[in-house]
Amino acid sequence: MNAVIAHYTAACTQKDIDNVIIEYTSLVKRIAYHVSIKLPPSVRLDDLIQAGMIGLLEAARNYDVSQGASFETYAGIRIRGAILDEIRRNDWAPRSVHRKARQVTEAIRKVENREGREARDHEVAKELGLSLDKYHRLLQDAGSYQVLSLDEFRENEDVNLPTTSLKDPSGILQNENFQSALVETIENLPERERLIMSLYYVEDLNLLEIGKVLGVSESRVSQIHGQAVLRLRARLRQWLS
CATH class of the missing domain: 1.20.140 (Butyryl-CoA Dehydrogenase, subunit A; domain 3)
Incomplete structure (x- = not known):
C-alpha cells in the first residue's frame, strides 16, 4: 500500500483519492469512535467522522514515504489531529x-x-x-x-x-x-x-x-x-x- 500512496503523492488523481478513502474509511471511523466515547453526548459522531475524513485526505496529499513512517501511522496521526481540531474549534463546553x-x-x-x-x-x-x-x-x-x-x-x-x-x-x-x-x-x-x-x-x-x-x-x-x-x-x- 505504501507504494500506491507514494505514487499518488507524486501524481494525485481523483481515482487515487477515492481508492484511499475506500481503503481507510474504517480507520477514520475507528479513531472517531474512540475519541467520541470520551466526550459528552452532545458531540455528534458524524461530525467527528467528517473531520477525520478531511484529515485522511490531507494525509493522502502530503504523505512522504521517505520520512520512514507507514501511511497508516501517518494517516492515523493526521486523522486524529483533524478530529481534535474540530472539537477545539466548536468547543462544546459551556x-x-x-x-x-x-x-x-x-x-x-x-x-x-x-x-x-x-x-x-x-x-x-x-x-x-x-x-x-x-x-x-x-x-x-x-x-x-x-x-x-x-x-x-x-x-x-x-x-x-x-x-x-x-x-x-x-x-x-x-x-x-x-x-x-x-x-x-x-x-x-x-x-x-x-x-x-x-x-x-x-x-x-x-x-x-x-x-x-x-x-x-x-x-x-x-x-x-x-x-x-x-x-x-x-x-x-x-x-x-
Missing part, C-alpha cells in the same frame, strides 16, 4: 464549565504552594468556599470536558513528521522540555489519579471500566480524572499560561 475549571486549577495551585504538598479534596473545596459534595459535582462537570487535555499531546508521538516546527530548533527544545515536564508531573500525581490517567489514556479503558477495576462508581472516576487534569494544569501553569 463558558461556566471553563470558568469553574479555572477556579479549581487556581485553588489547587494556591493550596499546594501554601502546604508544600499535594492538595486534598477537602482543602480545595474549602479554598473555593464549597462543601465537599458540591466540589465533587463541580469536578465531574469539569472533568467531562477535559478529556482532550492529554490527547492533544499524543498527536505526534512515536513518529517523525514533516512539520514547520522542525525548522525552528528553539521550538523543538521548548516542546521537548514541555514533554519532559508533563511526564514528570504525571508521575508525581497522587497514586489513584496517576492510575486513572494511565488506565484512561494508555490502556484506553473508559470511565465505567476503570470504575470496575478500582471498585468505585463511574461518577467517582470522572471526579478523580477531572481533578487530575486540573492538578496537571495547576502544576504546568508556567507552560500553559
